[in-house]
Amino acid sequence: MTAAATTDAQTLEQMLLRMWQIRAFEIRAMALFEENLIRGSVHPYVGMEAIAVGACAALGPDDYITSTHRGHGHCIAKGLDLKLMMAEIIGREDGYCRGRGGSMHITAMDKGMLGADAIVAGSSAMAVGAAHGLRLQGRDGIVLCFFGDGAANQGVLHEACNLAAVLDAPVIFVCENNQWAISTPAAASTRVENIADRAAGYGFPGVTVDGNDVLAVRTVIGNAAARARAGDGPTLVEAKSYRITPHSAATKTDLRPPEELDAWRSRDPILRFSRLLAEEHGFEPARLEHVEQQATRDVEEAVEFALASPRPEPEAALEDVYAPADWALPGRLA
């Protein structure tokens, strides 16, 4: 897909559906956490749906992404199955990772999802390596690495950006700047106004984009993807947005100013896209409502599927530590 991305109604409707699916999935997941059906925590992506959906709309099936602890949105945008996702998050055998990974580690290679990474910035160097590996094998895919504003100050991200530059790796770094790293505002973590400005230090382009504008995100990522595919190397895209929900379902204290939260609520990316679809693409209210309801039904079906899936047998805890190998005989690894 090129930067001149399609605006046919079916594609736009699909993007809106994905955004609503993310919203519905996260709200349902937070409720399931309160019901003790989800262990640990969930880190909701509410308010940031335009980034994942816009970015993944500019990618093809041969392209890969890496994700973060706040990764459900990336998975849904990349086309993962809601049922298998929900089963994983609830810790069931039919989940993407057979209940081994949970909310923060969903992996689906067949969908180009290299894995969600709960180490902040942890997947950045992996993304560069995957991009180099694809190129080495003569494959077409590129790799898009999602990370947050908090990750921007991790050392490995610096190493990964510089390595991507010197390797001319076909990779896109996407900083989802949601303004806060739990309780620390981005302004207290860096003296640059835009994380994207740091790209100059690596010798590749840095672009900021309104992360609540799904079509703008798609365009910017499309340009970066074209650059990567042409062999011209990486791009750093900073998508400015905000998370409407708390850091995680388990984090009950939120230090963010209520008026700031209200201001961002009024910029809701889904409602904004819906308005655009109504005003510029002739979507009737009934059609928009239908998409939202479809997303809710999809998530409910996913919950039903997940709850009906068996819990993993305890013995399975010992499986898949190692890949099959001549030496991997029972009793050898105690």
Added chain:
Amino acid sequence: MSERELTMSEALNEALHEEMERDPGVFVVGEDIAALGGLFQVTTGLLDRFGSQRVIDAPISEAGQAGVGVGAALVGCRPVVELQIADFVSLVMDQVVNHAGKWRYMSGGRVTVPFVLRGAVSSGIGMAAQHSQTLEAWFVHAPGLVVVMPSTPYDAKGLLKSAIRDDNPVVFLEKRLLYSRPGAVPEEEYTVPIGVADVKREGSDVTVATYAAGVHLALQAARGLAREGVEVEVVDLRTLKPLDIDTLAASVRKTGRLVVVTEAARAGSFASEVVARVCDECFDVLQAPPVRVTATDTPMPYAASLERAVLPQVEDVTEGIRHVLAKVPA
């Protein structure tokens, strides 16, 4: 079989040449490995033969290099990442432990991570505290990794080839003082299996379990003690994880006595794990408490007299063996 001798550097270099020829997905990345061929000549000639996409002189970014390896492994390549000095593992632990070692398990077995991390263990030559650590125990403790430490050119070549072909992440630690030591390596292709120990010297009185440079300490001690009529069996573990407990336990059942030698610091060392595993397996045959011969629990000092005091020497191994032989069962 030919009588050809190679140094360990040459043997490792041959392994890389052969595996890169065999599989176009194998590539190497590290510092000064391409144009220079590595500080210890392990990657000599690879750049000319395989080009800069597969032989990568990386910026000094060890964590980044390791992460690149993990990512490339996930999409089907077989990267070999070289740490110029093994101590730099402290900079790559997150990528190795949290990523390479866990990605398969976290994914429910959906992915494989065929990744090799090589590093030069550089103790014994005055490189001081930040370039002289023997840190295999860190990796043995982390689930999902394979840990290999060869002692001879033959084993080094055969094990590196197996490590590259293995679908699991392998930490491959090479003792720098052994790089220039020659040994027989056949012209014909061969591999050494992972997870199989090798009895480097047979004996009936005491088992010394060790690996890497410890093997040579043990063999030297054994030669000295043989003159006194003591027959020492030296078991080269070669792979620390998975541990070949069958070979080790068979030896201990024969001798009834165990000494474990490692150049690592004592507390929490792999020697401690070996003692525990042998006790699990065959405590009833032990005629004396096992003895660990290790480095002391200190950072590595610089001056030769101090470094000798910290690292186990042949005399320490000899003394350990005498100690375990002196105990008479009640």
